[in-house]
Amino acid sequence: MKIAILGTGFVADYYMTTLPNHPSLQLAGVYDRDPERLKQFCAFYDVRAYAGLDEVLADPDIAIVVNLTTPENHYEISKRTLEAGKHVYCEKPLAMRFEEAQDLVALASRRRLTLCAAPANALSDANRLVRKALSDRAIGTPRLVYAQMEDGPVFRGKWETWRSRSGARWPGLHELEIGCTLEHSGYALSWLVSLFGPATSLTAFSAVTFPDKGPGTEGIVMAPDFSVGCIQFRSGVVARLTCGLAAPRDRSLTVLGDGGSLTVRDLWDNRSAVHLERLTEGKQLKMRVADWLEDKVKRALPWKPTPGRRLSYKGLRAEAALPAFPSRIDFAAGIAAQARAIGSGIPAFFSGDVALHVTELALALNNAHDLPQPYVLRSSFTQPAQLPA
Secondary structure (H helix, E strand, O other): OOOEEEEEOOOOHHHHHHHHHHOOOEEEEEEEOOHHHHHHHHHHHOOOOOOHHHHHOOOOOOEEEEEEHHHHHHHHHHHHHOOOOOOOEEEEOOOOOOHHHHHHHHHHHHHOOOEEOOOHHOHHHHHHHHHHHOOOOOOOOEEEEEEEOOOOOOOOHHHOEEEEEEEEEEEHHHHHHHHHHHHHHHHHHHHHHHOOEEEEEEEEEEEEEOOOOOOOOOOOOOOOOOOEEEEEOOOOOEEEEEEEOOOOOOOOOEEEEOOEEEOOOOOOOOOOOOEEEEEHOOHHHHHHHHHHHHHHHHHOOOOOOOOOOEEOEEEEEEEEOOOOOOOOOOHHHHHHHHHHHHHHHHOOOOEHHHHHHHHHHHHHHHHHHHHHOOOOOOOOOOOOOOOOO
8 A cells, every 4th residue: 555754854764664564555755845854855765755745645546645744734734635535644633623633533534534643652562462461351450540651851951963864853842832742642542542442531730830941942832841631431440641841751551450450661662561460469579579678778769670570472473673762663553554444444443533532632631721620521432443453
């Protein structure tokens, strides 16, 4: 299936790194409104450059257009693409307003097209491992989830010098304008909805906690750099999700059930360490030793082992080519899942109503200061489509 990429910025390199994992996808060409950046990208990857968006949309061979433009352009670009009869895979969020995202999903439905949304990290081997453990009732009934999407104090780093593989600058100022919640909460939300289904309500708080983010950031209107939300799921599970770019890096997820716990160390790692602790097995030696040491020294240890035993990935296929840490995600896996869905006629999980639901949750977290609390979700999903086993 032939695809085209719109937008050759920093994130496009992640897609190009992982595209070889999916030989069913063929890149027909790319386009970017910045001619110099487009030339640089095409020379690095030896791919075709389209002359403009109209040429992309007029190409009859292209089935899926991958929208990697800036978030404020997602709605208009995706809308034009759907109107041209192309399937769309869009980076997060689908749109900057819920009503716009809703309009895109309705348009795709009317045109009998698929509209899928990033991120693809919930299509990971780690997610499959956790879903199997939950399906096997390894921790009984899941009750409570703690999810962190803290990316560290990036504004204190030398982000002006960061470059992608093909030389694109990391768009630091624009990231601060969009905010860490819209940029990153989807990585946790995609996991949560894949494991526990649709949410019914959200109680959240967001704020700009560090207005001074250093030289070069003066005068820009910053989106919240911190958000926290408590999410109630229809299945009965309650989750707390925090997003930020000031606290130390922490992208973990812990599921607590009435029979134990599951801990995922890093949601950005395709094969993150996943630990299972069963209450019936008693406390492990490493945990007993840590508790003994704390009692001995009369203070909390600065580091303690993760509860439970580490689950094995034995039996799964060899790990795919992935970007370097910290983004060890198969970015192109979402496009491949969409292509399979188009071929089979079975909806991809992160398409349509699910994509809209994840977008609404992210927008509700980011805009919490302007919304009534608790916020009642307007979207939901009942589609039977399942994630790959």
